[in-house]
Amino acid sequence: MTETLHAALQKHFGYSEFRPLQEEIVNSLLAGKNAFVLMPTGGGKSLCYQLPAAVSDGVTLVVSPLIALMKDQVDQLNAAGISATFLNSTLSGQEMDQRMGNALAGKYKLIYVAPERLVNGSFLAFLDRVKLSLVAVDEAHCISEWGHDFRAEYRKLSLIKERWPNVPLIAMTATATSRVQEDILRQLHLGGAKTFRASFNRPNLHYRVLPKRKQFDELVTFLNRHKSECGIVYCLSRDGTEQLAKALQQQGFRAIPYHAGLERDARSRNQEKFSRDEVEIVCATIAFGMGINKSNVRYVVHYDLPKNLAGYYQETGRAGRDGLDAECLLFFSLSDRVKLLRFIDDMSDDKERIHARKELDLMVGFAQCEDCRRAKLLAYFDEAFNERPCSGCDNCSDPTSQKKYDVTRQAQMFLSCVLRVNQKFGAGHVIAILRGSENQKVIDWRHDQLPTYGVGKEYSQSEWKWVAAELHRLGYIMQDHEQHGVIRVTSKGIQSLKDREKVEINMPAKGEGVRIRSGNEGEGIHEELFQRLREIRKEIAVRDDVAPYVIFHDKVLRSIAAGLPLTRDALRDITGVGDIKARRYGEKVLMAVKHYTDEHADAKPIPFELAKFPEIGRPVDGAFQTKSFLDRGMTLEEAANTTGITQGTVVKHVTQLIAAGDEALFKKLVPPERHKLMRDAFESQGWQFLKPVLDHLIENHNGATFTYDELHFIRAYEVWKASSSSQSL
Ligand code: ADP
Numbered sequence: 122m123t124e125t126l127h128a129a130l131q132k133h134f135g136y137s138e139f140r141p142l143q144e145e146i147v148n149s150l151l152a153g154k155n156a157f158v159l160m161p162t163g164g165g166k167s168l169c170y171q172l173p174a175a176v177s178d179g180v181t182l183v184v185s186p187l188i189a190l191m192k193d194q195v196d197q198l199n200a201a202g203i204s205a206t207f208l209n210s211t212l213s214g215q216e217m218d219q220r221m222g223n224a225l226a227g228k229y230k231l232i233y234v235a236p237e238r239l240v241n242g243s244f245l246a247f248l249d250r251v252k253l254s255l256v257a258v259d260e261a262h263c264i265s266e267w268g269h270d271f272r273a274e275y276r277k278l279s280l281i282k283e284r285w286p287n288v289p290l291i292a293m294t295a296t297a298t299s300r301v302q303e304d305i306l307r308q309l310h311l312g313g314a315k316t317f318r319a320s321f322n323r324p325n326l327h328y329r330v331l332p333k334r335k336q337f338d339e340l341v342t343f344l345n346r347h348k349s350e351c352g353i354v355y356c357l358s359r360d361g362t363e364q365l366a367k368a369l370q371q372q373g374f375r376a377i378p379y380h381a382g383l384e385r386d387a388r389s390r391n392q393e394k395f396s397r398d399e400v401e402i403v404c405a406t407i408a409f410g411m412g413i414n415k416s417n418v419r420y421v422v423h424y425d426l427p428k429n430l431a432g433y434y435q436e437t438g439r440a441g442r443d444g445l446d447a448e449c450l451l452f453f454s455l456s457d458r459v460k461l462l463r464f465i466d467d468m469s470d471d472k473e474r475i476h477a478r479k480e481l482d483l484m485v486g487f488a489q490c491e492d493c494r495r496a497k498l499l500a501y502f503d504e505a506f507n508e509r510p511c512s513g514c515d516n517c518s519d520p521t522s523q524k525k526y527d528v529t530r531q532a533q534m535f536l537s538c539v540l541r542v543n544q545k546f547g548a549g550h551v552i553a554i555l556r557g558s559e560n561q562k563v564i565d566w567r568h569d570q571l572p573t574y575g576v577g578k579e580y581s582q583s584e585w586k587w588v589a590a591e592l593h594r595l596g597y598i599m600q601d602h603e604q605h606g607v608i609r610v611t612s613k614g615i616q617s618l619k620d621r622e623k624v625e626i627n628m629p630a631k632g633e634g635v636r637i638r639s640g641n642e643g644e645g646i647h648e649e650l651f652q653r654l655r656e657i658r659k660e661i662a663v664r665d666d667v668a669p670y671v672i673f674h675d676k677v678l679r680s681i682a683a684g685l686p687l688t689r690d691a692l693r694d695i696t697g698v699g700d701i702k703a704r705r706y707g708e709k710v711l712m713a714v715k716h717y718t719d720e721h722a723d724a725k726p727i728p729f730e731l732a733k734f735p736e737i738g739r740p741v742d743g744a745f746q747t748k749s750f751l752d753r754g755m756t757l758e759e760a761a762n763t764t765g766i767t768q769g770t771v772v773k774h775v776t777q778l779i780a781a782g783d784e785a786l787f788k789k790l791v792p793p794e795r796h797k798l799m800r801d802a803f804e805s806q807g808w809q810f811l812k813p814v815l816d817h818l819i820e821n822h823n824g825a826t827f828t829y830d831e832l833h834f835i836r837a838y839e840v841w842k843a844s845s846s847s848q849s850l
């Protein structure tokens with residue numbers, strides 16, 4: 122059996138290996154047992170029922186909550202040569218009859234339906250006439266009121282086990298909270314089902330939190346790094362999404378809004394545009410997401426603070442489904458917390474209100490945490506995570522965010538000002554007083570008479586906001602739950618005022634500076650070919666009226682653009698290319714590769730995983746000192762002697778500066794002729810190792826001298842150019 126399962130995996134899906142748990146789940150279903158599957162987004166849940174469906178007689182019924190999702194899934198299955206259809210309200214009566222007729226004639230392996238249709242009496246009668254081999258309930262958390270997407274129709278799905286007790290049922294969700302899980306098992310009568318729980322870690326997602334100051338500028342910087350890549354920016358309010366989308370359009374981005382207040386047509390049009398790569402950015406409320414099957418979402422930004430970690434996990438989870446690196450950026454401010462508290466306090470149910478507050482506290486705890494974010498997030502789902510550094514979060518990978526900053530004087534000012542206004546005002550007002558503002562509220566309350574009035578003028582508004590946020594995180598002040606936003610000094614704060622205790626806070630991380638390593642850029646692929654393959658994919662997608670990723674995921678195109686397959690067999694060796702896809706789209710793809718290799722006679726296959734360049738860190742503090750000496754005209758050696766560091770360290774500093782874009786420094790150190798000469802040597806020997814390049818140069822340029830220093834600089838310059846050109850794509 123296992124043998125043929127592997128063959129089917131390759132044939133239909135083009136994969137040579139199962140992902141964790143997939144094989145066990147498939148086997149369990151084929152043995153007629155029920156299964157409850159907990160897997161993060163991108164974990165590969167669909168295959169767990171699609172593969173059994175492909176190898177079984179009879180029909181697999183898939184219950185799926187969103188119509189847009191159904192079409193995509195069905196398109197993907199048909200593209201892979203597995204016949205499937207959906208039955209929902211978008212069909213005309215005639216189409217419906219025709220598809221139902223086909224189903225009765227045994228023409229489909231899978232039928233997708235919405236829950237409301239399934240529970241309808243005449244539809245049940247129809248189902249009694251087809252041979253069901255499996256029932257799959259996707260997004261099973263919709264059954265739970267505790268979940269984030271409760272759907273009343275899901276409740277009725279309890280009839281599945283009552284009506285078809287002997288047909289195996291698989292329920293799947295990416296929601297990891299135990300309350301929701303228990304609910305699903307109970308509601309679907311799955312008491313005895315085996316639970317398959319995968320790790321909820323998403324190693325390819327990189328987490329980062331920035332203070333919410335100048336957030337629009339920060340966002341623009343961030344988006345500029347992701348030019349031509351797709352992503353979602355979540356906002357709290359509907360208005361927020363529209364305003365942000367407009368502001369981004371004015372900056373030249375292709376951005377559209379999405380929220381439940383848009384008309385149905387506009388909503389599905391916008392979703393479609395995003396899905397088909399026609400726009401890059403969706404500014405959305407949390408109404409956007411469940412129907413998004415798009416695999417190449419490269420980033421998810423939370424422009425406002427989410428209500429809880431379950432939601433944050435779900436929303437960020439929509440990034441990087443294809444397994445390639447993706448970034449999750451959260452803007453955090455305490456005033457967002459106050460805003461959310463206002464909503465929470467409007468809740469009428471006491472228990473729910475208390476629960477919501479706790480959840481918000483956990484969310485804030487995540488935003489403020491100093492240890493690994495990934496570990497913090499997984500801990501919320503009771504999963505222990507101990508790897509440090511993790512595969513990517515600001516706290517693990519950016520040491521500057523750990524740098525301490527002495528704010529004793531500011532803390533004293535802030536705390537005493539809070540006491541001066543009798544702990545009756547919010548942070549904004551306190552800051553206004555400290556900065557000597559003449560706004561009406563300050564005047565009305567005669568707060569311009571206070572001794573602390575204007576004492577903190579020298580610090581900007583945003584610096585003060587950051588200090589306040591840090592004092593909160595460190596427990597010197599608290600925000601009153603009952604009276605929103607009112608700041609009180611805690612006993613710890615009082616004590617520190619008395620003792621004039623030293624107060625140290627973290628430096629806010631800087632958006633432009635922090636560059637989380639993204640394995641997708643500068644990766645060894647033939648970029649021009651990749652772009653050409655994307656165009657071809659688009660043409661096929663338009664022709665077949667499907668979303669581009671239905672044809673091939675980005676990852677597959679990247680592998681092709683690296684491996685340069687020239688035959689159909691070689692193409693089939695690429696992960697993600699099954700027999701059917703190789704047959705259907707292979708010719709166009711192979712032609713493109715052939716053209717490319719004809720035009721570039723020297724183009725060689727690149728092992729996909731090997732990065733083109735080794736990694737070069739960001740400039741350390743000492744680098745700027747080194748630079749100041751070099752700028753004064755010192756040689757590398759003189760700079761080393763003056764600062765008392767080795768020349769090797771000076772070279773390292775310079776390398777870092779060049780890789781970060783210090784072109785002037787580079788030009789000063791490397792004359793253009795030598796640059797060209799050595800660059801050619803790199804091109805012929807590869808960019809990973811310096812020794813072969815140096816040997817090559819010495820061999821080919823008799824008598825000339827070459828040093829490793831220059832090679833370092835040239836490679837760093839190339840790294841910078843590669844990263845800045847990938848930004849301006
Ligand atoms: P989920 O429904 O759990 O979010 P999907 O079923 O959409 O995840 O799968 C996520 C991605 O992983 C898809 O691009 C899918 O093609 C890919 N995938 C699934 N199983 C495998 C596998 N065994 N090997 C390689 N890729 C896989």
Ligand code: ZN
Pocket residue numbers: 492493494495496510511512513514515516517518
């Ligand atoms: Zn981490």
